Amino acid sequence: MSKILYFDCFAGASGDMVLGALLDAGLPMSELEAALGSLMIPGYRLAADRVLRAGVSATKFRLVEPDGQVHAHPHHGHAHPHPHHDHRSLAEIVALIEQSALDARARARAIALFRRLAEAEAAIHQMTVEQVHLHEVGALDSIIDIVGAVFGLQWFGADRIASSPLNVGGGTVRSAHGVFPVPAPATLRLLEGVPVYSSGVQMETVTPTGALLVAGHASEFGPMPAMRAERVGYGAGDRDLKGTPNVLRVIVGRDDAPADAQRVVVLECEIDDMNPQIYGVLLEKLYAEGALEVFYTAVQMKKNRPGTLLTVVAPPAAREAMTGIVFRETTTIGLRYQELQRACLDREIVVVETAVGPVRFKLARRGGEVLNASPEFEDCARAAAERGLPVKQVLALAAQAYWHSRRD
Numbered sequence: 001m002s003k004i005l006y007f008d009c010f011a012g013a014s015g016d017m018v019l020g021a022l023l024d025a026g027l028p029m030s031e032l033e034a035a036l037g038s039l040m041i042p043g044y045r046l047a048a049d050r051v052l053r054a055g056v057s058a059t060k061f062r063l064v065e066p067d068g069q070v071h072a073h074p075h076h077g078h079a080h081p082h083p084h085h086d087h088r089s090l091a092e093i094v095a096l097i098e099q100s101a102l103d104a105r106a107r108a109r110a111i112a113l114f115r116r117l118a119e120a121e122a123a124i125h126q127m128t129v130e131q132v133h134l135h136e137v138g139a140l141d142s143i144i145d146i147v148g149a150v151f152g153l154q155w156f157g158a159d160r161i162a163s164s165p166l167n168v169g170g171g172t173v174r175s176a177h178g179v180f181p182v183p184a185p186a187t188l189r190l191l192e193g194v195p196v197y198s199s200g201v202q203m204e205t206v207t208p209t210g211a212l213l214v215a216g217h218a219s220e221f222g223p224m225p226a227m228r229a230e231r232v233g234y235g236a237g238d239r240d241l242k243g244t245p246n247v248l249r250v251i252v253g254r255d256d257a258p259a260d261a262q263r264v265v266v267l268e269c270e271i272d273d274m275n276p277q278i279y280g281v282l283l284e285k286l287y288a289e290g291a292l293e294v295f296y297t298a299v300q301m302k303k304n305r306p307g308t309l310l311t312v313v314a315p316p317a318a319r320e321a322m323t324g325i326v327f328r329e330t331t332t333i334g335l336r337y338q339e340l341q342r343a344c345l346d347r348e349i350v351v352v353e354t355a356v357g358p359v360r361f362k363l364a365r366r367g368g369e370v371l372n373a374s375p376e377f378e379d380c381a382r383a384a385a386e387r388g389l390p391v392k393q394v395l396a397l398a399a400q401a402y403w404h405s406r407r408d
Contacts (some may be wrong), residue, residue, distance in 0.1 A: 005158035012205025015145025025233025058234035165195035169205030227253035269335035271305030
């Protein structure tokens with residue numbers, strides 16, 4: 001069974017909400033402190049408090065200054081951070097991360113996230129990545145949020161990370177560059193390709209750090225996948241809103257799929273009014289864009305008309321690309337899809353010496369045991385043509401040679 005971590009972003013997401021939810025779900029504070037130790041300025045400390053948000057108990061993650069004041073986040077209803085000394089360049093942030101206690105994989109992920117953020121800011125403000133100072137997200141608290149969340153998500157060891165669509169809020173937000181509509185330009189750029197919506201609440205509910213962490217880790221977006229929930233964590237935002245808990249919920253669990261199961265999306269539609277010559281072109285384009293299987297089935301449709309059922313099997317991430325090709329290249333006006341699991345044997349190509357020359361074999365294994373061994377038809381057809389033999393005879397000779405080699 002694979003482990004799944006799901007971000008439920010019904011009230012948005014920010015960096016401190018992500019860390020709060022991970023701590024609430026079981027991430028040990030002591031391990032987080034050890035991982036972030038070298039990033040901390042002397043006198044600062046981490047804190048995680050139990051709070052209520054619309055009656056829901058949640059963890060509020062905070063960075064506390066030497067004087068006991070909370071180092072405020074600039075978004076999600078927080079005040080402005082301290083100026084000037086909090087503005088860091090990408091190079092400065094990379095240097096900080098490189099000297100941290102994170103392992104190499106986590107350091108690389110954290111650096112990649114900050115680089116993505118710098119590229120988004122650079123594109124918005126028409127400057128180079130080297131010229132970008134990351135303002136609010138270059139502040140110590142945001143660096144702690146991002147690097148800490150990378151460590152925390154790695155600590156859970158999820159095989160899949162998924163997310164709901166993100167509630168981005170509404171209204172306006174003030175930043176170092178002025179007043180902007182919600183979602184702010186950098187946030188929106190970080191959420192390109194991610195499903196978002198607004199519940200109508202007039203505040204920024206997804207911050208740049210929240211967008212960066214969720215979009216940078218989740219590989220799929222939609223309803224909560226089927227799983228057996230094992231841990232649930234609630235990370236609190238700063239404000240206590242009426243009517244809905246201002247929390248990010250993280251659910252950690254396992255699915256019931258076998259270890260060798262793969263997730264796929266299956267798309268289908270019936271067609272009864274298309275030039276049959278198009279089917280060949282359609283198949284080639286779908287395979288070129290990453291389809292795993294494409295096949296046609298003869299069906300009987302409405303008004304007793306003969307038609308064709310198109311079935312496409314693809315990785316879940318390719319669903320939108322497959323949908324676009326089907327609508328663009330065919331006459332259908334609708335299709336359906338569903339995500340399924342499939343189990344596949346391990347496959348390997350080997351070359352076997354036979355009486356008619358070398359022939360490639362496709363081997364299929366499970367648990368190391370060879371369950372199928374098939375000679376490549378093209379090799380057998382070529383050998384048959386060269387020697388003037390029936391293809392069926394060459395196929396039989398090749399199979400005999402393979403099993404004989406196994407006995408040896």
